[in-house]
Amino acid sequence: MAMDLDKFDRRILAVIQKDARRPAELIGTEIGLSASAVQRRIARMRDEAVITAEVAVVDPISVGRPLTMIVDVEVERERPELLASLKQWIAAEPVIQEAWYVTGAGDYVLIVVARDVDDFDALMQRMMGENANVRRFQTRVALSTLKRGVLVPMDQPAS
Known part of the structure; x- marks a missing residue:
């Protein structure tokens, strides 16, 4: 339920x-609020999980991860236990920055940062080898980054 x-x-x-x-x-x-009112509101939004994390945004190129890949993953079967296993595998992989369960031709879209093509290939070989339910994947290489972020617009909701 939304706060x-x-x-x-x-x-x-x-x-x-x-x-x-x-x-x-x-x-x-x-x-137009006191500092203590701002602090109380931030604390409440943390407690209510409106604010889920406060992190540093790191430039992947600066830390040796210049390659960004967008990967569409298709699974064989949508049995709950097989999907749960794949979801756990994806969540445990640190180079997978984002993962979306989607409609359409594929089942998941992954955003992956890699050192190079060999690094990416090793990840995909592990994914296929450790997840028998993965039917195939299709990869797109990001040539440049136009926008990256997690900002959510703060428009007032319609009443």
Whole structure:
């Protein structure tokens, strides 16, 4: 169930999605609340799992992962236990940045960062070898990054 967020909560979220280290005093000045009110609201949104993490966004190229691949994965059967096993495998792979269970031709879309083609190939060989339910995969290489992020728009909901 979604938490009721007022305009102040949404404005706080808009600010901290761009800079989670921004002091509550500055946020409060910007949106018209005291620093303690901002801190209480942030604490409540953490408790209610509206805020699920506060992380550093790292440039993959700077840490030796210049290759981004978009992988469509198709499974043989959609039996719950087989899907659960594949989901666990995907969740445990640190180079898989995002994973989406989707409609359409494939069943999953994965975003993978790799050092090089050999690194990526080794991952796909492991995926196929350790997950007999994977029928096939199709890979697209990202030539450049136009946009990357996890910011959620903070528009006011329709009433």
